[in-house]
Amino acid sequence: MLLIRCPFCGERSEIEFRHGGEAHIPRPLKPASLSDAEWADYLYNRANPKGLHIERWRHVHGCGRFFNAVRDTVSDFFLTTYKLDDPRPDLGQLANGQRR
Amino acid sequence: MKYSLFSLLRQAASGHEHWPAQWRDPAPKAAYDVVIVGAGGHGLATAYYLAKEHGITNVAVLEKGWLGGGNTGRNTTIIRSNYLWDESAAIYDHALKLWEGLSQELNYNVMFSPRGVLMLAHTIHDIQVFKRHVHANRLNGVDNEWLTPEQCKAFCPPLNTARDIRYPVLGGALQRRGGVARHDAVAWGYARGADRLGVDIIQNCEVTAIRRDASGAVAAVETTRGEIRARKIGVVAAGHTSVIMAMAGLRMPLESFPLQALVSEPVKPVFPCVVMSNTIHAYISQSDKGELVIGGGTDVYTSYSQRGALHATAHTIEAICELFPMFRRMRMLRNWGGIVDVTPDRSPIIGKTPVAGLYVNCGWGTGGFKATPGSGHVFADTIANDRPHPINAPFSLERFRDGVLIDEAAAAAVAH
Numbered sequence: 238m239l240l241i242r243c244p245f246c247g248e249r250s251e252i253e254f255r256h257g258g259e260a261h262i263p264r265p266l267k268p269a270s271l272s273d274a275e276w277a278d279y280l281y282n283r284a285n286p287k288g289l290h291i292e293r294w295r296h297v298h299g300c301g302r303f304f305n306a307v308r309d310t311v312s313d314f315f316l317t318t319y320k321l322d323d324p325r326p327d328l329g330q331l332a333n334g335q336r337r
Numbered sequence: 338m339k340y341s342l343f344s345l346l347r348q349a350a351s352g353h354e355h356w357p358a359q360w361r362d363p364a365p366k367a368a369y370d371v372v373i374v375g376a377g378g379h380g381l382a383t384a385y386y387l388a389k390e391h392g393i394t395n396v397a398v399l400e401k402g403w404l405g406g407g408n409t410g411r412n413t414t415i416i417r418s419n420y421l422w423d424e425s426a427a428i429y430d431h432a433l434k435l436w437e438g439l440s441q442e443l444n445y446n447v448m449f450s451p452r453g454v455l456m457l458a459h460t461i462h463d464i465q466v467f468k469r470h471v472h473a474n475r476l477n478g479v480d481n482e483w484l485t486p487e488q489c490k491a492f493c494p495p496l497n498t499a500r501d502i503r504y505p506v507l508g509g510a511l512q513r514r515g516g517v518a519r520h521d522a523v524a525w526g527y528a529r530g531a532d533r534l535g536v537d538i539i540q541n542c543e544v545t546a547i548r549r550d551a552s553g554a555v556a557a558v559e560t561t562r563g564e565i566r567a568r569k570i571g572v573v574a575a576g577h578t579s580v581i582m583a584m585a586g587l588r589m590p591l592e593s594f595p596l597q598a599l600v601s602e603p604v605k606p607v608f609p610c611v612v613m614s615n616t617i618h619a620y621i622s623q624s625d626k627g628e629l630v631i632g633g634g635t636d637v638y639t640s641y642s643q644r645g646a647l648h649a650t651a652h653t654i655e656a657i658c659e660l661f662p663m664f665r666r667m668r669m670l671r672n673w674g675g676i677v678d679v680t681p682d683r684s685p686i687i688g689k690t691p692v693a694g695l696y697v698n699c700g701w702g703t704g705g706f707k708a709t710p711g712s713g714h715v716f717a718d719t720i721a722n723d724r725p726h727p728i729n730a731p732f733s734l735e736r737f738r739d740g741v742l743i744d745e746a747a748a749a750a751v752a753h
Contacts, residue, residue: 238646238647238648239646251646251648252648255637256637256638256639258592258639273738273739273740274738276738277590277737277738278588280681280737281590281681281737282588282589282590282737283579283588283589283590283591283592284579284588285579285580285589285591285592285593285639286579286580287577287579287580287641290639292638292639308638310593310639310640310641310642311640311641311642312642313638313640313642313644
């Protein structure tokens with residue numbers, strides 16, 4: 238079982254959390270001007286990378302709050318977790334400093 | 338060599354030491370008419386039907402590991418076609434009809450065993466949904482019948498139908514034509530069949546890039562064994578589809594999750610059918626070797642790790658132990674994970690892509706094995722004629738843009 242660091246509560250076991258999918262997908266600012274293809278891309282298409290993935294998690298059985306995480310989808314190793322309004326981290330820098 | 342009683346007797350006379358290899362191990366040629374990426378059941382079936390039904394034999398199937406080593410060798414081998422929507426019923430029943438004659442077709446015993454698939458209802462909602470399935474299936478010519486708890490117990494004696502368990506059995510939907518098959522034999526049978534028709538199956542050959550010409554159409558794949566030119570490329574890469582399609586600059590409506598399964602120690606025949614419980618995620622049958630084959634729901638987060646978390650397996654075991662108390666003291670031999678590519682509507686994507694010459698067959702999620710023959714059959718037709726077969730036309734990539742989803746996610750009432 239994974240240990241996940243909630244930015245508000247600290248390290249807790251994986252079963253306290255719910256995965257929330259890819260992070261940093263902003264809702265379109267002008268919905269009426271989007272084409273069908275752009276809507277489909279927003280609603281359905283996902284990066285689904287093999288490697289570093291920026292994703293949302295929610296501490297459902299804890300503080301209940303959403304936060305973001307960077308995880309390696311090959312090893313399931315968490316590189317960092319951060320609050321929703323923190324800036325998107327630089328993946329290249331994170332990968333270089335990755336503990337193994 | 339054709340397998341028959343005669344060939345068996347002849348090989349027996351010489352101590353079974355002269356059976357020929359079932360397929361060649363060719364070096365990749367510089368160019369093929371069609372390259373299939375992924376030598377699982379679906380990819381091998383595609384190559385087989387390309388050669389058999391469309392006369393396209395200059396085909397290579399590229400596999401990064403060994404053939405049938407991905408989800409084909411990792412699933413729980415359940416075969417059924419009782420899906421709700423017309424489009425799904427058409428493709429899964431097309432596959433089921435092919436399963437029924439597959440051993441003869443391939444001259445290879447795939448051990449298809451239509452022993453019946455019983456799907457349990459545990460809530461009022463389950464009952465309503467399953468009865469709706471029964472009626473919808475009948476309208477589509479797919480067999481499915483409603484059983485009372487007593488009838489469920491008669492059909493599957495190990496089942497616990499006590500009313501005081503956490504999720505009591507309130508009834509079930511039974512598809513008698515459903516069942517199981519030997520998963521490895523399916524890959525091996527299609528591999529041997531395709532190989533005999535001239536298809537090159539190239540293992541340990543990972544695709545690293547897709548090259549396109551000035552018009553944007555596909556021209557070649559770069560692999561760990563060199564460049565291979567092809568004007569038509571069919572991607573059948575299951576959990577790694579997003580990775581391969583990104584090489585052609587395409588984003589896919591897919592997320593890859595680990596799905597775990599496990600087997601028990603082998604015992605004498607004790608379990609007569611396949612039982613599924615979508616509500617509490619427990620899927621069980623007994624293999625011909627005697628092992629109980631058990632599957633659960635997917636893990637909760639996307640991953641390519643092919644492992645998954647132990648608590649997900651424990652959850653499945655708890656459900657099995659409650660439904661089948663006689664298995665409480667069985668020991669489990671091993672568990673494993675496979676990476677499944679899940680679409681938003683839980684229906685597959687089979688067809689052309691925005692890139693000329695690039696075709697995709699993916700998104701089978703947690704239940705692709707049952708569709709193997711039908712999927713390969715219609716995908717081969719799509720590649721050969723550069724247009725979708727009528728059966729897979731609704732399963733296009735464009736359905737997400739056009740809003741015509743085939744929503745088996747909602748229909749299955751599974752807590753995905």
